[in-house]
Amino acid sequence: MILKEKENINIDNLLLEISFYKKSAKIDLVKKAYEFSKKAHSGQKRISGDDYVIHPLSVAFILAGMNLDEETIVAGLLHDVIEDCEVQEKEIEQVFGSVISRLVRGVTKLGEIDFSVYSDDLQKTSESIRARNIESLRKFFLAMAEDIRVVLIKLADRYHNLSTLGALDLDKRRRIAKESLEIFTPLADRLGIGKLKSEMEDLAFKYYLPEEYKKVVQSTKKAFKEREEYLLQMKESLERIFKDESIEADIEGRAKHYYSIYKKLQKKDGDIEKIYDLFAIRIIVSDIANCYKSLGIIHSKFKPLIYRIKDYIAVPKPNGYQSLHTTVFGLGGKITEVQIRTKKMHEEAEKGVAAHWFYDEFKQEKGYSEHKSSFAPKDKIHWIEELLEWQEAADSSEEFMEGLKIDIFKDRIFVFSPKGDVFDLPEGATSVDFAYAVHSQIGDQLVGAKINSKMKPISIPLENRDIVEVLTKKNSPGPKQDWLKFVVTRKAKNRICSFLNRK
Numbered sequence: 001m002i003l004k005e006k007e008n009i010n011i012d013n014l015l016l017e018i019s020f021y022k023k024s025a026k027i028d029l030v031k032k033a034y035e036f037s038k039k040a041h042s043g044q045k046r047i048s049g050d051d052y053v054i055h056p057l058s059v060a061f062i063l064a065g066m067n068l069d070e071e072t073i074v075a076g077l078l079h080d081v082i083e084d085c086e087v088q089e090k091e092i093e094q095v096f097g098s099v100i101s102r103l104v105r106g107v108t109k110l111g112e113i114d115f116s117v118y119s120d121d122l123q124k125t126s127e128s129i130r131a132r133n134i135e136s137l138r139k140f141f142l143a144m145a146e147d148i149r150v151v152l153i154k155l156a157d158r159y160h161n162l163s164t165l166g167a168l169d170l171d172k173r174r175r176i177a178k179e180s181l182e183i184f185t186p187l188a189d190r191l192g193i194g195k196l197k198s199e200m201e202d203l204a205f206k207y208y209l210p211e212e213y214k215k216v217v218q219s220t221k222k223a224f225k226e227r228e229e230y231l232l233q234m235k236e237s238l239e240r241i242f243k244d245e246s247i248e249a250d251i252e253g254r255a256k257h258y259y260s261i262y263k264k265l266q267k268k269d270g271d272i273e274k275i276y277d278l279f280a281i282r283i284i285v286s287d288i289a290n291c292y293k294s295l296g297i298i299h300s301k302f303k304p305l306i307y308r309i310k311d312y313i314a315v316p317k318p319n320g321y322q323s324l325h326t327t328v329f330g331l332g333g334k335i336t337e338v339q340i341r342t343k344k345m346h347e348e349a350e351k352g353v354a355a356h357w358f359y360d361e362f363k364q365e366k367g368y369s370e371h372k373s374s375f376a377p378k379d380k381i382h383w384i385e386e387l388l389e390w391q392e393a394a395d396s397s398e399e400f401m402e403g404l405k406i407d408i409f410k411d412r413i414f415v416f417s418p419k420g421d422v423f424d425l426p427e428g429a430t431s432v433d434f435a436y437a438v439h440s441q442i443g444d445q446l447v448g449a450k451i452n453s454k455m456k457p458i459s460i461p462l463e464n465r466d467i468v469e470v471l472t473k474k475n476s477p478g479p480k481q482d483w484l485k486f487v488v489t490r491k492a493k494n495r496i497c498s499f500l501n502r503k
């Protein structure tokens with residue numbers, strides 16, 4: 001669990017935790033913020049009956065868990081004081097400076113956005129509310145592109161609220177849970193904060209789909225129990241093997257989270273036997289060379305299933321995730337997924353690549369956004385900037401919303417160019433979407449496509465890890481009206497429309 005036991009949630013432990021990952025942290029500032037927040041919230045209670053300050057303090061712990069800088073943690077401690085305590089932004093600026101007050105204001109503004117327009121049937125909402133909410137959503141992404149830390153605070157806030165959701169009435173619980181699954185967990189995923197994402201999903205899943213949640217818990221109970229014993233044996237056997245080979249490795253078993261089992265079950269006709277990665281063995285070694293060496297050793301002892309070896313070290317997932325994955329016939333022929341990674345990769349997968357953006361030495365490095373107030377590496381927030389670009393171009397609010405749903409919140413696949421470049425596309429994307437993602441001219445000149453070296457119709461949806469080769473002709477007739485029926489990305493749609501209009 002990301003959250004500490006209640007009795008351990010206090011300011012001294014928070015300061016201790018920060019000092020573990022940042023020796024030079026401004027501890028006094030964090031302490032001052034805690035006192036400020038405690039005073040401002042004094043007399044206020046959470047619905048659970050706890051003193052209110054336990055909430056901002058928990059949020060600060062979650063942020064510290066992501067190894068964020070003290071400005072973010074201070075803003076986390078203060079995130080509710082403008083909204084709930086009538087503290088003026090000016091006062092925060094005087095006491096804590098302009099960066100922190102800007103962060104707090106940012107989180108407060110995000111709190112004003114009603115996302116229900118996204119979730120609910122657009123037709124049911126009145127025109128004016130709809131327009132206002134869509135405008136808020138635009139602001140949300142604008143805030144995100146400006147300073148990603150605002151969104152990280154919001155995610156931590158949402159995580160803690162979800163963990164105390166039991167105290168609210170049913171309707172409210174369901175609404176918050178739904179919104180979390182539709183907006184916040186996909187965001188956490190795109191930001192590569194794996195642990196927060198999957199724990200948040202399970203928290204929300206329980207309240208949003210209580211029946212389905214129970215079913216998944218029930219149906220995995222037996223499998224989990226059987227596997228526990230097996231994983232222990234497998235772990236011991238691997239530990240012996242690694243000792244013989246003199247490779248130092250941390251080996252642990254890991255169970256898949258309920259919500260991702262639920263989503264996978266829907267794709268596998270509800271058959272739990274078909275989920276091979278219900279459990280995985282995770283091997284953590286010192287460096288990349290040892291990752292590949294470990295893979296070789298494992299394959300020499302346990303036969304791998306072909307086609308299930310994935311090298312996310314050479315080709316990281318778009319959100320930065322790195323590991324080697326393989327699936328082998330383990331002890332007694334049991335099919336077992338094995339994940340191999342370095343310690344650093346492990347930390348990043350759990351805490352989010354956000355963690356190391358904030359170390360000063362990283363900020364100095366080249367390639368980081370020159371945007372004055374942006375605190376993220378350029379390639380990591382590239383998609384946010386792209387989003388803002390076309391939101392400006394979008395004709396109407398509806399168009400913007402539609403694009404959002406597909407480009408941001410849909411599950412992503414990633415595919416390769418024949419040269420091995422990775423492209424991150426929404427599920428359902430076709431060769432045409434791919435072509436336009438590469439370059440608009442390539443889209444305009446497309447005459448056919450090879451998927452995994454075979455000619456395929458350009459209208460069929462691509463699968464994860466397909467290699468797509470676009471065939472182009474300089475004097476091709478150009479995109480056809482028909483294409484609009486199957487392309488899914490905003491970019492492809494826009495380019496095709498503008499080409500047709502030009503004609």
Ligand code: MN
Nearest residue numbers: 055079080157
């Ligand atoms: Mn809050």
